[in-house]
Amino acid sequence: MKSKRILDLGTITTQIAVKELENLTSQLFLSKEKREKQTIATQQQIAEIIFSKLSQLKGAGLKLLQVMSLDEELLPKPYIEKFESAY
Numbered sequence: 001m002k003s004k005r006i007l008d009l010g011t012i013t014t015q016i017a018v019k020e021l022e023n024l025t026s027q028l029f030l031s032k033e034k035r036e037k038q039t040i041a042t043q044q045q046i047a048e049i050i051f052s053k054l055s056q057l058k059g060a061g062l063k064l065l066q067v068m069s070l071d072e073e074l075l076p077k078p079y080i081e082k083f084e085s086a087y
Helices: 002-027 032-055 059-070 077-086
Strands: none
Touching: 002 032, 032 059, 032 077, 059 077
């Protein structure tokens, strides 16, 4: 069971990298307004990935999400909004 959790956590980096790559490549063909919307959507998707994986850790993961949601200058707004739901 612990090894599955560790493996799941290891996939966070890959999933985030794929989302960022998708975002960057699609932005080459978008207007400024659409790029901004796409970036926010990507941030929301990444926040969901992080939240999902860390919340599986129960206490430690939820506490980390709570701490990360406290500093509004640390992360973009979509991350903060999602991580606040860990309370």
